[in-house]
Amino acid sequence: MAQQGAYYVPHHSVWPIVGSVGLFTTMFGAAHWLNDAGSFGRPMFFIGLAIVIFTLFGWFNSVIRESIKGSYNSQVDVSFRMGMMWFIFSEVMFFGAFFGALFYTRMFSVPWLGGEGHGLFTHHYLWDQYAAAWPTNGPGDVGGSFSTVSPWGLPLLNTLILLTSSVTITIAHHALRAGRRKQLLVFQALTVLLGATFLYFQAHEYMEAYEHLNLTLQSGVYGSTFFMLTGFHGLHVTLGTIMLIVIWFRCAKGHFNKENHFGFEAVAWYWHFVDVVWLCLFLFVYIM
Amino acid sequence: MAHAATQDHHDDHHEAPKSFFRRWFMSTNHKDIGTLYLIFALLMFFIGGSMAMLIRAELFEPGLQLVQPYFFNELTTMHALVMIFGAIMPAFVGLGNWMIPLMVGAPDMALPRMNNMSFWLLPFAFTILLSSFFLPGGAPAGGWTMYPPLSIQGGDSIAFLIFFVHVSGISSIMGAINIIATILNMRAPGMDLLKMPIFVWTWLITAFLLIAVMPVLAGAVTMLLTDKYFGTSFFNAAGGGDPVLFQHVFWFFGHPEVYIMILPAFGIISEIIPTFSRKPLFGYKAMVYATASIAFLSFIVWAHHMFAVGLPLGAELFFMYATMLIAVPTGVKVFNWVTTMWKGSLTFETPMLFAVAFVILFTIGGFSGIMLALVPADFQYQDTYFVVAHFHYVLVTGAAFSIMAAVYYWLPKWSGNMYSERWGKIHFWLSVISVNVLFFPQHFLGLAGMPRRVPDYNVAFADFNMISSIGGFVFGATQLIFVGVIIHCVFFAKKKATDRVWEGSKGLEWTVPSPAPHHTFSVPPVIDDSQLAHGDVGH
Ligand code: HEM
Ligand SMILES: [Cu+2]
Numbered sequence: 099m100a101q102q103g104a105y106y107v108p109h110h111s112v113w114p115i116v117g118s119v120g121l122f123t124t125m126f127g128a129a130h131w132l133n134d135a136g137s138f139g140r141p142m143f144f145i146g147l148a149i150v151i152f153t154l155f156g157w158f159n160s161v162i163r164e165s166i167k168g169s170y171n172s173q174v175d176v177s178f179r180m181g182m183m184w185f186i187f188s189e190v191m192f193f194g195a196f197f198g199a200l201f202y203t204r205m206f207s208v209p210w211l212g213g214e215g216h217g218l219f220t221h222h223y224l225w226d227q228y229a230a231a232w233p234t235n236g237p238g239d240v241g242g243s244f245s246t247v248s249p250w251g252l253p254l255l256n257t258l259i260l261l262t263s264s265v266t267i268t269i270a271h272h273a274l275r276a277g278r279r280k281q282l283l284v285f286q287a288l289t290v291l292l293g294a295t296f297l298y299f300q301a302h303e304y305m306e307a308y309e310h311l312n313l314t315l316q317s318g319v320y321g322s323t324f325f326m327l328t329g330f331h332g333l334h335v336t337l338g339t340i341m342l343i344v345i346w347f348r349c350a351k352g353h354f355n356k357e358n359h360f361g362f363e364a365v366a367w368y369w370h371f372v373d374v375v376w377l378c379l380f381l382f383v384y385i386m
Numbered sequence: 387m388a389h390a391a392t393q394d395h396h397d398d399h400h401e402a403p404k405s406f407f408r409r410w411f412m413s414t415n416h417k418d419i420g421t422l423y424l425i426f427a428l429l430m431f432f433i434g435g436s437m438a439m440l441i442r443a444e445l446f447e448p449g450l451q452l453v454q455p456y457f458f459n460e461l462t463t464m465h466a467l468v469m470i471f472g473a474i475m476p477a478f479v480g481l482g483n484w485m486i487p488l489m490v491g492a493p494d495m496a497l498p499r500m501n502n503m504s505f506w507l508l509p510f511a512f513t514i515l516l517s518s519f520f521l522p523g524g525a526p527a528g529g530w531t532m533y534p535p536l537s538i539q540g541g542d543s544i545a546f547l548i549f550f551v552h553v554s555g556i557s558s559i560m561g562a563i564n565i566i567a568t569i570l571n572m573r574a575p576g577m578d579l580l581k582m583p584i585f586v587w588t589w590l591i592t593a594f595l596l597i598a599v600m601p602v603l604a605g606a607v608t609m610l611l612t613d614k615y616f617g618t619s620f621f622n623a624a625g626g627g628d629p630v631l632f633q634h635v636f637w638f639f640g641h642p643e644v645y646i647m648i649l650p651a652f653g654i655i656s657e658i659i660p661t662f663s664r665k666p667l668f669g670y671k672a673m674v675y676a677t678a679s680i681a682f683l684s685f686i687v688w689a690h691h692m693f694a695v696g697l698p699l700g701a702e703l704f705f706m707y708a709t710m711l712i713a714v715p716t717g718v719k720v721f722n723w724v725t726t727m728w729k730g731s732l733t734f735e736t737p738m739l740f741a742v743a744f745v746i747l748f749t750i751g752g753f754s755g756i757m758l759a760l761v762p763a764d765f766q767y768q769d770t771y772f773v774v775a776h777f778h779y780v781l782v783t784g785a786a787f788s789i790m791a792a793v794y795y796w797l798p799k800w801s802g803n804m805y806s807e808r809w810g811k812i813h814f815w816l817s818v819i820s821v822n823v824l825f826f827p828q829h830f831l832g833l834a835g836m837p838r839r840v841p842d843y844n845v846a847f848a849d850f851n852m853i854s855s856i857g858g859f860v861f862g863a864t865q866l867i868f869v870g871v872i873i874h875c876v877f878f879a880k881k882k883a884t885d886r887v888w889e890g891s892k893g894l895e896w897t898v899p900s901p902a903p904h905h906t907f908s909v910p911p912v913i914d915d916s917q918l919a920h921g922d923v924g925h
Contacts, residue, residue: 110412111499113503121553122553177567184562184566188598203627315617315618318625326612
């Protein structure tokens with residue numbers, strides 16, 4: 099085993115407990131806010147969020163300092179890699195739940211509502227007028243009639259943008275490994291820009307949907323799956339873009355060298371993950 | 387090289403920090419964090435236990451006497467949530483925290499800071515959950531399974547339940563990532579995967595299950611949240627959704643979840659039985675493969691919780707056969723435990739008593755599981771006390787007994803003192819008798835048709851309910867002895883434990899002093915195969 103010195107075990111750290119307090123404040127606030135818009139929940143939620151962000155700064159700050167000090171040997175590096183990998187796997191499973199809901203609805207429950215095979219009686223007694231179709235907002239016409247976003251406009255453009263950003267981040271990575279600083283910074287900045295553009299278009303598309311298509315979160319199960327899937331994806335792109343920006347600054351500060359740049363790689367993995375999720379979305383939510 | 391490894395990077399603290407706050411709130415030490423987990427789990431065991439006592443008191447006689455029906459529903463819901471997420475799971479994580487680094491020869495967990503966060507999220511998560519008792523509409527009352535539409539037709543509390551699930555889910559995922567990284571990356575040289583103690587193996591697989599299914603539960607409850615507060619229609623048929631969808635997503639989490647609560651128990655029992663049989667574990671590799679197959683199968687049996695919901699025939703058949711398949715690897719385990727004891731020189735100290743009781747009583751729970759797996763039979767059993775009896779046999783005499791066995795087994799290593807064997811045995815015998823008085827009659831109640839989650843029942847069920855309640859009260863009271871034994875052992879016991887503690891014990895954890903010093907294995911130990919705990923070594 100390539101070991102330079104002992105495995106680094108930090109002494110004690112205040113961040114985990116501060117972070118836990120932060121997350122608690124956020125969630126507890128959110129629960130109160132949801133139930134009563136005028137309650138203390140709202141300010142509490144934002145205070146909690148601030149504590150969480152503060153924690154992230156503090157925690158990463160100590161990790162970066164330790165890393166620069168050279169406290170981490172290659173074994174610690176492997177732990178970080180495994181941590182990130184399994185975290186991404188958990189994210190895959192989270193999206194899996196929503197994709198599962200989409201497939202189940204489209205393949206089973208909507209046809210059943212329309213009277214196919216197994217759902218005969220529900221159909222017969224409750225909604226014998228309803229014909230299964232996709233997209234649908236159900237036999238109750240929940241949210242009123244709506245139209246869908248065409249995949250071949252903004253979504254296609256966004257697909258190209260994210261694919262390009264995957265290329266630019268890879269070029270940046272190669273530049274980092276080859277020690278070409280300038281190229282690294284330029285391509286990393288390009289990736290950030292592409293991420294931001296994606297988000298801009300996505301927001302634009304949402305506005306279109308709400309204002310002109312009457313496609314909203316309340317548009318029956320189509321609206322639910324459409325907005326929850328693309329919404330969580332958008333949230334991940336937002337986080338990813340913030341991470342990319344942080345990494346840009348860290349590149350500019352010279353935190354990374356040719357061999358040691360796990361922070362960069364972790365964010366690159368995350369970005370590729372977000373990219374793959376989008377491809378699935380494009381295929382299953384927009385096209386099919 | 388060995389010398390270079392002793393040069394600590396950080397200042398050479400080898401003692402626990404002096405300041406109380408630093409030691410317990412800012413910890414990065416796997417032993418202290420393990421202790422915190424275990425204390426928390428014990429506390430939750432008693433909070434959940436008090437709810438159970440109230441439930442059994444109400445059910446002592448037919449009719450309504452103590453609590454309002456709605457509050458009764460709050461009690462059953464919260465009892466399950468507290469016991470599953472607050473007692474059983476954290477206890478296993480605590481045991482894993484304490485023992486995995488000791489068993490694989492690691493200096494600590496792979497990600498020590500995250501380890502502390504995994505723990506500290508839990509008390510906060512439970513503050514969110516338990517605070518819902520004080521809301522105007524009371525605590526969640528729709529059952530721990532949170533089925534819509536019922537669960538989102540209650541009061542404000544569902545938001546608290548959902549955020550509780552999110553926070554404790556984050557805690558579980560962090561904990562699981564840490565355990566996987568520790569096991570895969572921190573083993574001492576020479577501790578090959580197939581030389582690891584079975585407890586470590588079972589935790590490795592459990593951690594994988596956790597990472598795979600906790601996010602799915604998070605997704606399921608997020609859909610509940612948006613259905614209730616933001617007007618989505620995932621579970622609303624009028625909008626094209628389907629309430630049964632929730633059950634699918636929930637049980638995709640839920641069935642692996644029951645294995646999350648039993649695989650580490652299998653690991654513990656596989657450590658204890660060889661020690662007190664003074665024989666290596668029979669069929670070490672078979673145990674590993676059986677654990678892995680159970681984990682795999684646990685992903686394709688979820689709809690056995692939904693047989694009566696109206697599934698297509700093909701699905702009923704598939705899930706029935708897949709469920710029954712699980713009995714095969716489970717049977718392998720039971721036979722291996724029995725064979726390990728066969729012709730061993732057995733002694734019956736308290737951990738062994740609990741382990742033997744586990745083998746017998748868990749198997750009873752497994753058998754009732756097989757009965758429930760039969761679709762036509764389940765149509766009658768579902769939602770009755772038969773199901774209640776089934777899962778309490780696997781969870782109380784299974785998971786909880788294994789945790790008690792583990793505490794007796796490792797407490798001398800943790801505290802440096804021997805617990806009182808006499809009181810341990812009293813605790814055991816009272817527990818094992820009362821738990822059967824408590825749960826065995828529930829099989830008959832269920833077969834006779836008594837539904838679960840009801841505060842009142844037909845007078846025909848009166849006798850067995852009274853017997854069950856008496857068993858419940860005795861079992862509850864008996865657990866105070868457990869606390870007494872622990873406190874006595876840690877603070878007052880005179881008898882010191884040796885490093886090896888048990889005559890037949892093998893494995894790295896017994897090579898460090900008792901009590902285990904604050905830091906162990908800062909230098910990776912040299913692995914001596916003959917001192918490892920199982921049979922395949924040296925082949
Ligand atoms: C041979 C192994 C097992 C089989 C075949 C089996 C089968 C089943 C079936 C078919 C049900 C659904 C009954 C119904 O609702 O009608 C059930 C319920 C349950 N089982 Fe098992 N089971 C097994 C082992 C376990 C284990 C090891 C655990 C936990 C440690 C467990 C925990 C539960 C729980 C908690 C429920 C009730 C869930 C609820 O409705 O709230 N089971 N089991
Ligand atoms: Cu199950």
